[in-house]
Amino acid sequence: MREVAVVAFAQSKSMRREPDRNEVEILIPVIRELREKTGLGIEEIDFICSGSSDYLAGQSFAFVSGLDAVGAWPPVSESHVEMDGAWALYEAWVKIQMGYADVAMVYGFGKPSMGDLPETLALQLDPYVVTPLWPDAISIAALQARLCIEKGVTSERQMAEVAARDRKNALANPYAQVKGEFEVAKLLAEPYLANPLRKHDCSPISDGASAIIIASEKRAKQLAKRPAWIRGFTHICEPQDLGVRDLTRSRSTEIAAEKAGVKKDKIDVAEIYGPFTHQEILVEKALGIGGKTQVNPSGGALAGNPMMAAGLTRIGEAARRIWDGGADRAVAHATSGPCLQQNLICVLEGN
Amino acid sequence: MSEPVEILKTPVKLEYTFSAGQSASRFLRAIAEGKLIGQRCPVDGRVYFPTRGSCPQHGVLMAPEPVELSDRGTVVTFSINRVPSENIKLDLPYAPIQVLLDGADTILMHVLGECPIEQVHMGMRVQAVWKPKSEWTTSIGNIKYFKPTGEPDAPFDSYKEHI
Numbered sequence: 001m002r003e004v005a006v007v008a009f010a011q012s013k014s015m016r017r018e019p020d021r022n023e024v025e026i027l028i029p030v031i032r033e034l035r036e037k038t039g040l041g042i043e044e045i046d047f048i049c050s051g052s053s054d055y056l057a058g059q060s061f062a063f064v065s066g067l068d069a070v071g072a073w074p075p076v077s078e079s080h081v082e083m084d085g086a087w088a089l090y091e092a093w094v095k096i097q098m099g100y101a102d103v104a105m106v107y108g109f110g111k112p113s114m115g116d117l118p119e120t121l122a123l124q125l126d127p128y129v130v131t132p133l134w135p136d137a138i139s140i141a142a143l144q145a146r147l148c149i150e151k152g153v154t155s156e157r158q159m160a161e162v163a164a165r166d167r168k169n170a171l172a173n174p175y176a177q178v179k180g181e182f183e184v185a186k187l188l189a190e191p192y193l194a195n196p197l198r199k200h201d202c203s204p205i206s207d208g209a210s211a212i213i214i215a216s217e218k219r220a221k222q223l224a225k226r227p228a229w230i231r232g233f234t235h236i237c238e239p240q241d242l243g244v245r246d247l248t249r250s251r252s253t254e255i256a257a258e259k260a261g262v263k264k265d266k267i268d269v270a271e272i273y274g275p276f277t278h279q280e281i282l283v284e285k286a287l288g289i290g291g292k293t294q295v296n297p298s299g300g301a302l303a304g305n306p307m308m309a310a311g312l313t314r315i316g317e318a319a320r321r322i323w324d325g326g327a328d329r330a331v332a333h334a335t336s337g338p339c340l341q342q343n344l345i346c347v348l349e350g351n
Numbered sequence: 352m353s354e355p356v357e358i359l360k361t362p363v364k365l366e367y368t369f370s371a372g373q374s375a376s377r378f379l380r381a382i383a384e385g386k387l388i389g390q391r392c393p394v395d396g397r398v399y400f401p402t403r404g405s406c407p408q409h410g411v412l413m414a415p416e417p418v419e420l421s422d423r424g425t426v427v428t429f430s431i432n433r434v435p436s437e438n439i440k441l442d443l444p445y446a447p448i449q450v451l452l453d454g455a456d457t458i459l460m461h462v463l464g465e466c467p468i469e470q471v472h473m474g475m476r477v478q479a480v481w482k483p484k485s486e487w488t489t490s491i492g493n494i495k496y497f498k499p500t501g502e503p504d505a506p507f508d509s510y511k512e513h514i
Contacts, residue, residue: 020372020376021370021372022370024404024405025405028405028410032410042410058365068403068406068410069405070410071409071411072410073407111370114370115366115367115368119365123363127361131361131363132361
C-alpha cells in the first residue's frame with residue numbers, strides 16, 4: 001500500500017438557504033482557498049473527483065458545471081460519483097494507490113434548499129414497492145429510531161443529549177449552521193416532528209460545499225507540516241430492502257471499522273456523519289470507541305449537513321485535528337442511503 | 352402460466368425553486384431590459400458572454416464589473432437545419448449560427464433570420480432582431496434571431512481564435 005495523506009481542507013458555511021449563489025459560485029471560493037493553502041497549480045493536480053446529486057440540483061449532469069470552479073482547460077483527469085464527496089475521496093485514494101496519481105483534489109457540493117429534501121430522498125428507496133408510497137426521509141428515520149428505543153439501544157433523552165453536545169461543540173465551528181447551549185430537558189419538552197424524532201434529532205437542511213487534497217508520501221510531506229496519513233479506508237453497503245436489515249445496529253459500520261483497523265489503537269477524535277441523533281449513537285456504538293474519544297468536535301452533521309459534502313467534511317474536520325496536533329489518531333465516518341445503509345470509515349494518523 | 356406484469360406506473364414529481372446564481376441573474380435581469388452583459392476574466396481579460404460567473408479555464412470568479420456588449424457580431428460558424436423542432440418556430444430550413452458579439456471573446460449560439468439560407472457564411476456581419484419590448488422576459492429568447500447587417504465581411508483573423 002502507498003502512504004497517502006490528507007493535506008488540505010476547505011469548506012463553505014452551511015446555510016439553510018444560499019440566497020443567490022448557485023453551486024459553482026458556492027464552490028469557487030472553497031476550491032480557491034484549498035489551492036491557496038497548498039500553493040498547488042491546476043497542472044500539479046493529477047486527478048479530480050467530485051460528489052454531488054442531480055436530484056438535488058433538479059437537472060441532469062449538473063455536476064459538469066462544477067468543473068467551472070476548477071478551471072479545466074487544458075483538460076484534466078476527472079471523475080464523479082453520484083454520492084457524498086467522501087466516496088469521491090475513496091476513488092481518488094484508489095487512483096493514488098494504483099500509481100496513476102500523486103496529488104488529487106476532491107470536492108462535494110449540494111444545494112438541497114432548491115427542492116424538498118425529505119421527499120427527494122424517498123427516491124433512494126426501492127423504486128417498485130417503497131418509493132411509490134413516498135415515505136419521507138424523516139418518517140423512515142423515525143421508524144428506525146422507534147425500533148432502537150423499543151429495543152433499549154437508546155432513549156429520547158440520550159438522543160437529546162447527543163443533539164445538545166453537538167450543538168455546543170459547534171459553537172467553536174464558524175462554518176456550523178445550528179449551534180448553541182441547549183438544556184436537554186427543554187429539548188425534550190419540544191413537540192415531535194415524527195414521533196419519536198423531534199427537530200433537534202434531525203440534521204438541518206444545508207446548502208454548502210467542501211473540498212480536500214490528498215497526496216502520496218513524498219508530495220504529502222512537501223504540502224503539509226504534519227500530514228494526516230490515511231491508514232484505513234473502507235466502505236461497506238447493506239441491502240436496499242429495509243426489512244432485511246437489523247436497523248438497531250449498524251453492521252456495515254462495524255465491518256468497515258474492523259477492516260479499517262479502528263480498534264488497533266486509541267482514537268482521539270471521531271467525526272461521525274449522523275443525519276439523525278439515534279444514527280449518531282448507532283455509529284458510535286458500531287465504532288466501539290471509548291469515553292476518551294472526543295466525538296464530533298465540529299458539531300457533526302447535526303450542526304450542518306451540506307448534502308453530498310457533509311461526509312467529506314467529516315474527513316476534513318478529523319484531518320484538521322491531526323494537523324494541529326490535537327489528535328494523533330482520528331476516525332472519520334460518512335454515510336449514504338436511508339437508515340445508515342452504506343457507511344465509510346477513514347482512519348487518520350499523525351505519525 | 353399467468354400473464355407477466357409489464358407495466359407499473361410510479362410517477363415521480365419533484366418541484367424545485369431554481370436559482371440561477373448571482374452572475375446568471377445579473378445577465379438575465381439585463382437582458383430583460385434589452386442589454387447584453389458579459390463579464391471579464393480577471394486572469395486573461397477575456398470577456399465571456401453569457402457568463403455563469405466563473406472562468407471555466409482558470410477556475411476563478413469573473414470580475415464583478417459588467418461589460419455591456421453590442422448586439423452586433425460576426426458569424427463564426429453555422430449549419431443548415433432541416434429537422435423540425437417543437438421549440439423553434441422558424442420555417443425550415445433555417446440556419447443555427449454561432450455569433451461572436453463585438454467585444455466578446457466567447458461565442459453565442461443563436462439562429463439566423465431575414466436571410467436566404469444559401470447566403471449564410473462565416474464572417475457574415477449580423478445584428479440582433481429583438482422581440483417587441485412588451486414581450487421581453489429574463490430570457491435569451493428576447494432576441495428573436497440575428498439578421499445580416501449588410502456590412503462587409505469581418506476579416507478571418509478577427510474571429511479565427513473562436514473556430
